Amino acid sequence: MKLRDVEIYTGQRYEVPQGIQRIDSRSTHGWQLRYGGTKFYSDSKFSADPGEALKAATKELAKRIAKLPAPTRLKPGPNGNKTSELPVGISGPIVRQRRANVRDCSFTVLLPRFGEAPRRRSVYIASESTYTVERYYQALEKAVELRQEAEEAYRRAATRAKRAEMKTWLAEQA
Known part of the structure; x- marks a missing residue:
């Protein structure tokens, strides 16, 4: 504590x-x-x-x-300077040139971890020839799901840590 x-x-x-x-x-x-x-x-x-x-x-x-639940520093909403309509922790679509003339795109998802550095994960959308609006929204849905799962795990870990901290401190005070 x-x-x-x-x-x-x-x-x-x-x-x-x-x-x-x-x-x-x-x-x-x-x-x-x-x-x-x-x-x-x-x-x-x-x-x-x-x-x-x-x-x-x-x-x-x-x-x-x-x-x-323990309070966290996770951002509840996107930064005012964010130019896309994507949720917090998700950026993209990012277009990359893979081989000679093949380009593909993906979302990057920032996955927070309590007490550790966050991880970045890429969610594939499609290549230039297979890209559709439907695939875009499927990938976005997966990215949002990954971010939500990571935030829930973060909150659970933060709450566990806060409760353990308080329990230890109270035991020391007795």
């Missing part, structure tokens, strides 16, 4: 897990949970004890990590 050392307005220091922020203003003091929505844990509701408020926020963070 990623932790950071936070010094509050009283000079006390706390090890705070990622997903919890300290808010100190003139009118309020407390910890804000930012994971699957926000929730504020005011020091005043815990007898003005920031440590108790942090424990409550951490307990709720552990509950949310156990039941919610």
Whole structure:
């Protein structure tokens, strides 16, 4: 679990897990949970004890990590500068000259992998003589399917890792 050392307005220091922020203003003091929505844990509701408020926020963070999928950095939509109508992670069609006068085209699909470098995969559409609109859409469908499967696997792996991280950290705290 990623932790950071936070010094509050009283000079006390706390090890705070990622997903919890300290808010100190003139009118309020407390910890804000930012994971699957926000929730504020005011020091005043815990007898003005920031440590108790942090424990409550951490307990709720552990509950949310156990039941919610982990947030990822996968892009939900295409970049505004993308000139094609293709979905995120798919580019093409790319035309290549293979032999003397034979050209073929394919899509390139970026397959994200959690904790590893993404892979690129080529999805063949057709050669110049066999190209049809139907083959284009069949290849595009396959490319979209590959990308979706990779994104789902990425999300599952990220969630497993986040839950294991929290479980290990909680065991260390006990």
